[in-house]
Amino acid sequence: MTELLKLSGLTRQYPGVRANDDVSFSIGAGQVHALLGENGAGKSTLVKMIYGLEKPDAGSMQLRGTPYAPNNPQAARASGVAMVFQHFSLFEALNVAENVALGMENPPKMHALAQSIREVSDAYGLPLDPDRIVGDLSAGERQRVEIIRCLLQDPKLLIMDEPTSVLTPQEVEILFKTLRKLQSEGTSILYISHKLEEIRALCDGATILRLGKVVGECDPKVTTARDMAEMMVGQILHVPSREGGETGDVLLDVQGLDFAPANPFGTRLKNVSLSLRAGEVLGIGGVAGNGQDELLSVLSGEAKTSKGAISYCGQDISGLGPNARRKIGLLAAPEERLGHAAAPNMSLTENAVLTGNIRKKLSKNNFVNWKKTEAFARDIIAKFDVRTPGPDSAARSLSGGNLQKFVIGREVLQDPTVLVVNQPTWGVDASAAAAIRQSLLDLAAKGAGVIVISQDLDELMEISDHFAALNEGKLTAPRVAKGLTVDEIGMMMGGAHDLEEVAP
Amino acid sequence: MIKFVKRPEPSKAWTIATPILAVILTMILGGVLFALMGKDPFAAIRTIFWDPLFNDQFAAYSRPQLLVKAAPLILIAIGLSLGFKAGIWNIGAEGQYIMGALAGAAVGLAFYPTDAWWIFPLMVIAGGIGGFLWAMIPAILKTRFNTNEILVSLMLVYIAEQLLASAALSWLRNPEGNGFPGSRNLSQIPAMSNPELIAGTGTHWGVVAAFAAVVAAYVLINKHMLGFQIRLTGESPRAARFAGVKDKLLVLFCLGTAGVLSGLAGLFEVTGPAGQISIDFGAGYGFTAIIVAFLGRLHPVGILLAGLLLALTFIGGELAQFMLGLPSASIQVFQGMLLMTLLGMDIFVNYRLMVVKKEAL
Incomplete structure (x- = not known):
């Protein structure tokens, strides 16, 4: 050659x-x-x-x-x-x-x-x-x-x-x-x-x-x-492990949700139904741009949906905004780190209060307790191994993977009842990704429900109890993840998008 | 080849240094301008920046003017800065200032000639409400119909100016004024006047309000959740929505606060230094305050200093007109230069200059 x-x-x-x-x-x-x-x-x-x-x-x-x-x-x-x-x-x-x-x-x-x-x-x-x-x-x-x-x-x-x-x-x-x-x-x-x-x-x-x-x-x-x-x-890999725990009551229930995004190139969610039990990890796969962002935004409360579409522990939460949902234990971490999950020019401390204010009680009478907030930021940095000079650093100065660890850590440490994450390990190195997955599994083991939206099928197969796929805004019925073949997953994701091989 | 390279973090040192460098650069450029006009640049700069405060002959008159001129600028700029931080561009403070003065004066004059202690406080409240309601027009149009607040608030300035003229010429005209336009002189009616509180300093209630606004804005921005939400919205609107900020409420708050503070500035001006409603009451404070807000880097303390500096160039500019025969337009050019250099220098906060070896092609 x-x-x-x-x-x-x-x-x-x-x-x-x-x-x-x-x-x-x-x-x-x-x-x-x-x-x-x-x-x-x-x-x-x-x-x-x-x-x-x-x-x-x-x-x-x-x-x-x-x-x-x-x-x-x-x-x-x-x-x-x-x-x-x-x-x-x-x-x-x-x-x-x-x-x-x-x-x-x-x-x-x-x-x-x-x-x-x-x-x-x-x-x-x-x-x-x-x-x-x-x-x-x-x-x-x-x-x-x-x-x-x-x-x-x-x-x-x-x-x-x-x-x-x-x-x-x-x-x-x-x-x-x-x-x-x-x-x-x-x-x-x-x-x-x-x-x-x-x-x-x-x-x-x-x-x-x-x-x-x-x-x-x-x-x-x-x-x-x-x-x-x-x-x-350059080291031995630790594969996340989990005890196949029992799942409990239904925490989050979405029935027949339709949602049209404001962005003309966004994806419309069509008749999406899912239910999430305590202790369950639900993996949602699918090719980017098939409604992942939209699904996260309706679950986080950023986008409003029709009445009765989303219920949480039996209560209709369709009308609740992001902070009201945080208060009752429904947290989310969006995919876009800079500009959505975190404000680029603000410090990590300020970014900690961004979602942590309600559950961590970082303010009193609406006056921010910056000392307490900084301690929370330090806690995230220490527990999730965020490599940064300190909590005063601007979010944009962190590498993508480190900021991702901060964003996920910020939500996990708030002890959610239900956590929805989109692309939790995107751009994160292998050992840090394993640590993030382990923290999601630990949450589930403690009885929380976790929804992981990801394009990394290996990741989803590794941590999910149930798997569903988003395809052009439609969500397939969830299936037990264990034993799913690549072909089956592919068909759930919409096959080859009308692509036909040419005859040789 | 010289290249701008983005800093990983905004530079704190440059944030403080850029306004100072901008002032120095403006002095140099202004000096060149004055020299080209055939004036002694050093004398001109000294007349503008030094004489109003320290000249034996004029300082006794011009020094109190500093606070008189700075107070409305600071009061308005503090209000504007909240909106600017959140990316809400209220350009119509001048209109809100006029409407505050009109509303306050109208309420006061409605009770003429009653002499009671509560009339002035009532006028203050009316002034605030006048500015607030005028600011609510662009705010509600924006939240309801997604109109552009820049255009709407600016257009409303011209409407306010017409209302001012009609007030001065007809419905608020002094019945004992021998047919001259303009209202009764409020500063000479004890129940309605906004007097100098400490003789020889220029301190009136508007100055007190301006200092209070600086402190309140500082606390709001740095300690309060609402201030955090304002900054977050300006930084990244999507993250703000994720953080649960109600963006429409924020638009109402920011425009409303700016309206109240501008209205108050107008009221204190019409009952004090200006004295009456007249056709030319709107002196451009509402527009100059935009420069003050940016010169002060949208920071309350910065705005305080910038307001004083701008007031100084006003007084010094008048002095230079009088002493050196500089045309008033050249003073405006000078103030414009100040804003331009500041915005130009701004790039150093987020970028640094690097000399890069020229690449061979």
């Missing part, structure tokens, strides 16, 4: 942290190479250097034997390197072809472009109508727009950053077929993920990063997922 891209001694220093330290490895032509590592291990910095978004402080790259030092993404694309980002850069109000054209150096005429989009999408099994408005597409379809934008430039190396986090299992299968077809045509793929089973299924080489350094190389086909995980975190 000939070498396509060779990295030697790449180093990138940021203020206070060495993001990449002497990173060397190479990717063969037609190889699917995995880049593994926890959040903050330096994966993003590394691919940004390959894609010309960052410049290395030291070290060099070679593409097909010639020196390669792209100054910008245009230069990288001209050399045959393309990238699909984890977060899409698409304009919702424009159609597919227009979005593709915006990302191209010299876009052809619209009808010609639409024609080539159809050809490429047929050839690679990624059906996509060039005339559809992006705002109406599912996350999986949006990703196809990004992929096709790359494929139109006939790349030699395709970089994919966490591509499956927004896909159903069936969609993942089809993406893999596409990637394998690309591979068979000689295109190399650099595949970034922390989903180890996927990497074992797809990749034929892997480089593992930890704290900016290469800590190992392996062949994922023959290495176990557990071994790879331990190489990533």
